[in-house]
Amino acid sequence: MNGNKFDVLSMVARFATMLPFLVFPLMAGAADAEAGRQKAQVCVACHxxxxxSANPAVPSLAGQPKQFIVTQLVMFREGNRKDTQMSPMAANLSNADLNDLAAYFSGQPLAPSPRVTAPDKIASGRKLTELHHCVSCHGAALAGQMHIPRLAGQQRxxxxxxxxxxxASTxxxxxxxxxxxxxxxxxxxxEILADYLAGMK
Ligand code: HEC
Ligand code: HEC
Incomplete structure (x- = not known):
């Protein structure tokens, strides 16, 4: 019985490692940003x-890497990532829908953040992003790449x-x-990181 439990856990671990590879084939079809713009009418009510976004609890999608948006929509659709507002929105999206939506939102310019971070907080924030290697994955300008999100200018x-x-692993x-x-x-x-990142132009 212990053996079974171990098998399930290792399967879950394997699936998690495989997820990026499962997502790539979904991106093979040609994405259509204009179709995405039409499909996005329902999204912009919140985003x-x-x-x-002008809502502190809702992330901006403008200028996020295409692959990041696709990956997150798959995770909401498959129930890995859960949110009471967002999960129902992703539940019925087809693979073509999420590719089109990602093509549209990734091509939209991110409006300059209206937040102003105090200069001493900017210095501490920058130091933390170097100390904890945020910049090695999220990019020097923290603008994201591939399946890794943009953090600069996001809602605090x-x-x-x-x-x-x-x-907390939630x-x-x-x-x-x-x-x-x-x-x-x-x-x-x-606290410092959220304040710093949200104020980045
Ligand atoms: C009712 C409000 C609402 C609507 C409508 C909505 N969303 Fe969301 N969305 C949210 C919230 C809230 C979150 C953040 C969830 C969380 O905290 O984990 C989110 C998160 C996301 C994320 C993850 C972004 C990130 O930075 O991690 C993506 C991608 C996304 N939404 C895309 C869409 C798309 C595409 C649509 C339209 C099909 C849509 N959303 C419609 C509320 C909404
Ligand atoms: C080893 C690579 C790596 C490092 C280092 C890293 N991140 Fe990430 N980060 C990721 C990946 C990958 C994701 C997407 C995770 C997912 O949803 O599966 C992510 C997601 C995030 C998100 C969610 C944003 C959104 O729009 O949903 C935030 C916030 C974040 N990272 C902040 C940070 C900060 C701050 C640091 C430094 C303290 C950091 N990251 C270091 C790889 C990294």
């Missing part, structure tokens, strides 16, 4: 015009909630990298 409250979620994490990265952060670090 804001062009994916520029949203960033804070996600960082706490990774630390936000699903495709490959475990982000959960590991959050373990060394104190609550004070999370």
């Amino acid at each position: 804001g015009p062009g994916g520029n 409250d949203y960033l804070r909630v996600q960082l706490r979620g990774f630390k 936000r699903f994490d495709m490959d475990g990298n982000m959960t590991s990265a959050a373990q060394g952060l104190s609550e004070a670090d999370i």
